[in-house]
Amino acid sequence: MAASPPGGGSPAFAYVLPVLFLEFLATSLAKGVLPHRLVDFFGEQTYSVIAAVEAVKGLLAFYFCPYLGRLSDTEGRRRMLLLTVLGTCLPFCTLAFTENLWYYVVTQAIAGAFAATFAITFAYIADTVEVNARAPAYGLALATFGLSFCIGPVTGSVLSERYPETPRFVFMGTVLLTAIDLLYIVYVLPETCGEHREERMGLAFPHSPAPFKLRDAYSGLRRGVRQVRSRVEDAWLGLSAGAGDVAHSLPTRMGLVLGDAVAILLSTPLLRRVSEIVFLYYCGVWALVSTLMVYVTRQLGFTTVMVGQLMSAYGLCTMISEGVLVRIMVPLFGEPFCAVLGLAGFALQCVIIAFADRPFVMYLSMVGALFANLFYPSISALISRTVSPAQQGEALGALNGIKSLCEGVGPLVFGTLMTASENTAMPGAPYLVAAAAAAVAGWHALDLPKLVEADLERQKRAESTSAEKQSLLRDGEASFVESDSDSDGEDPEGGSGGSPSRPYSSSGNFSPQPATVTLTLALTLNPPQP
Template identity: 30%
Template sequence: MTNAAAGSSAKAPGRAPAFGFIFASALMNAISFGIMIPILPNLIKQFAGGDTSLASEWNALFATVWGVMQFFCSPILGLLSDRIGRRPVLLISLFGLGVDFLFMAFAPTLAWLFVGRVLNGMTAASFSSANAYLADITPPEQRAKAFGWMGSAFSFGFLIGPTIGGLLGEHNLRLPFLAAAALTLINWLYGLFVLPESLPPERRAKAFDWSRANPVGSLKLLQSQPGLLGLAGVGFLFQLSYMVLPSIFVLYTTYRYGWTPRTLGLTFAATGVAGIIVQSLLVGPVVARIGERNAVLLGAGAAVLGFIWYGSAPFGWLYLLGVPVFALGSFLQPGLQGLMTRRLAPNQQGQLQGANQSLTGIAAILGPPLFGLVFAWSVRQDASLHAPGLAIYLSAALMGLAFLLGLAVAHQARPAAAQV
């Protein structure tokens, strides 16, 4: 058994660990996915002959299958990165993702576009390897700050990605996919020449065990350390509750406040900027002062208040005043990652991130129908119920459960030694 602690940061021979690449990778991937947000539904509708109902059904299927692919593939890629290293898994996944965007750009039929979305879900599971890389190169006491920066990269990417996609889509619905492919493949090429390995051979898993490279095996890993499964539960409730925003935000704000596309775009921008400020500027110093446990509780509590505010606001301007409160929810994930990564050894970090990404896949499967159906029912009953924000209140309740669970399980742990 190797005695290297999980907290030490590994260095590849001759090259410093490339946090800059991982940050750039997260940013460019988020931009690539953001580019597709305003485009994919319209391309599906074009393939469906302009039939909105049929396009909606296909769009739901696309979203579901993407989550299913995340659910099954993330544990595989996570464990594979523990066995052969982070670098090859990241580079293969990035190359595959770039080729997949090209596949969708030139898909001749809806069925081929669907195949492309399946491949997209498989290759997007590389996010688990990126997070494991970050855990490798960052001391435990600095991980919350590092994961905060990663969160800001995603926020910034999803802030500008839809804008780029919308502008390019005005000319051709296929053009945004080509732009996403170009960004991803440039990132792959940069990594091919610059990215060092973060997990040296002596710190890797000794074998690739298929019994652990699946969602059930991931669950066993989460049960291996005290409190780890509970922390994963906090993360799952967080991911599930936040699915309410992509699921019903546009429909809810249009129905309740009569917002135009311009107002929606400005609100997306304001929310993204607030999140970036918290993740990049506040997470590091605040977590250093209050600790990872309190960061988790602060984030969960702020999310509860933010969701209640959003669901209760009778006017659009009042909704916007809740944006800074809701942004404080961004403290949860960095604090949670800091607590979870401390509990496992270097050669288990890939498995851990694969398990987390798999739970995100479940949230992506359950969230849209759950919140969509609740919102639809509340609108149909609005004349008597007067609660169009019911689905958002449900998210607040889920985050309330996450807060209570965090109180019970979010405790500090010593870094673990590597496992054979």
Template identity: 25%
Template sequence: MKPGVLFILFTVMIDAMGIGLIVPVMPDLILEVRGGDIGKAALWGGVLSTVFAAMQFLFGPLLGALSDRYGRRPILLGSLVVLVADYLVMAVAGTIWLLLLGRIVGGITAATQSTANAYMADISAPEDKAANFGLIGAAFGMGFVFGPVIGGLLAEYGTRAPFYAAAALAGINAVFGYLVLTETVDDRIRRAFSWGRANPLGVFRHLSRLPGLGPLLLVYFLYQVAFTVYPAVWAYYTSERFDWSPGMIGFSLFLFGISLAAIQGGLIRPILRMLGERGAVIYGHAADIGVFLLIGFVWSGTALLILTPLAALPAVITPALQGIMSKAVSDDAQGELQGALVSMSALAMVISPLIMTASFSAAIGPASPVYLPGAPFLLSALLMAASLGVFLRASRRFVFT
């Protein structure tokens, strides 16, 4: 593998690890700098997560457009350098406002996946692009898997240790990139910067041009909102309900990530062969509803740990939905469709943490008529049921394999 490609994969993996590394310590860190109880910490955690996702949504297209004008190398290396500084600031932050600023800057610098994808497109022959984009997806998945467990282990050395580790990883990768990354943008493919192409709202304008896909896009969006309950409240829920340590939280997220990778990387094929695309989406929704209900009312930490890998079983929904929608549009509209799906995922990441953390805080607060820390997962079950209803009605017009 070429050194430049290795750098790109490391960059994407570090972006994902940077998110996961700090998840296990966020409840304790927010309590440390803000005070209050776990419910208030969850609300602030929702704000921090939403701000991070919003920055990715806003700046992903912008960084991609800037890289078309000025090149991939300065955008990628510059983002890594800023990311190092950002992690170091968060490592010493003594107020919630500095943490908030850190998440704003971190969201901007982590929005480089569009640039990483552009680099891979630059160096790939047409027949190799899909496989190379798959490498980026795999790198992001590996970062998601290993980030939380490493963060949980580092948390044993204090709430600031994961931030120093993330800064070190980003710094080492920046040096590596400086040494090996060559520029792929030349005058042949360079284009002038345009705010119209850098504006994420333009993606939503394209949604109306995709005939017949509105209901399926709604299904995709509802699913993303419901699924985001895991990164949004898992650390707060397990800390409040079962008094899990950061190490245990990190291990459970590692178990979930490994199971998710196994489903989407291997078991998805036999499931599709047995059920077809429509059946896989229906099965995934039904399984998700059941899992969310079980987590909402689970009685012990051991039972929840057993449920954790099972929670990945419905992960067939996303690839099956993407397959259905991809066949419903022409070959020259595939990029437009995938851009729309990316935008909807980002929007879900903005909205869901606020909804889920607010429901968690309300359900454990003194004004709640019943103590129900699993309330966000019950809400996700309702969203999943609504999504299934929309899908059953909308899918009648499509021909499935």
């Protein structure tokens, strides 16, 4: 399963890391320049526009990403990665061809339907790595993401400052990186899933080309045009049929997804508490992520280069937290403590940002950011450790659903608050609301050790009760078979000199025998399902 690339070397999952790196390098290259462009174009409506875009994007991600993951199981990982990379990078690529940012905000909102690169990347890793070795592989994927954000924003901002006469230069770089990523997926990335395993999507070129002939070139061109036209027609028919199916069944599927998620998260006190904590935390996180760079641009006078440097510094924090602190602190202090520490770190980060009045103060908030990144790995490991193996995927999937909903709710609420407080004496006041939400989540998280202990005890009792039911049922069946075999060959009326086999006393009353009592008790404790 954990195959190596041709010629040996690094494991096979390393093939997918350049896909992740190039995609987020392409988007982060543009993100270092975007805050100034958004402020110049939308002015005082910037926060409101960002809120609306992120709300739509989050809701689309919540509803459509599971279907892309499911399609990757049937249609192959590479095909879906091709779609998600193109859909995610397209909004930033539009900026290379127009200065009208309405094209960007509309395509960015729609891009939420394609925001499944991480999910499919993790599925790709699961295809090629053994179960006990997946955690380090996932960590390497997250570190790759952090590396792209360390390089991209500062590079984009420096290029923008160096070539001010060509404002689209940075976005042309995004187009180039996106094209390289797509070509890498088509011609290099192996397939790892099902019947598409090791299949190549690219054209098969001969190793030794034949001599050039004009007639052959013309014939080949005509064949190529016909093939392209046929594939386009097939794709259009398939897309039309799929769109009709989705339009017909999507409301029902959405209801089923929401119903399943609610049922899972309400199933135990621990999961109810965790869902509350995750919701409070990620509403604040998405509010901070969606508004911070515009805030420092408008309120603290950050230049394009300074925005890029700040984003790269936060990317470095993510690399250190995910690659070092999680590996040390979670085994040492446990998941509940690290989850509370992560919430406290995020609250501290928000408070520092709210009161920041000079650019250098923003870098002090990274002390809190280092610990804030402990939260989600800790809470995920906690759920994985306490939930039964049959429910782990459902429980973690439901928590990811809450994250996606927060991506829609958080920016919408906080964007409105940022607009309302922008011209007041405390323009960063909404970040205090995010800090308060994290503090409330931390207060709830203090009960996690007790809830974990109670949940483990509940699981032990459930397993013990189930074992007792099965034991009683087996004993009852065995006794019944034994009693039935003893009565074989006897006259039902008590012939052959034997006593009657029917369970009646001399007075004519029914007298239950041990096999009957045991079987009745077993069936009462564990009744057959209709």
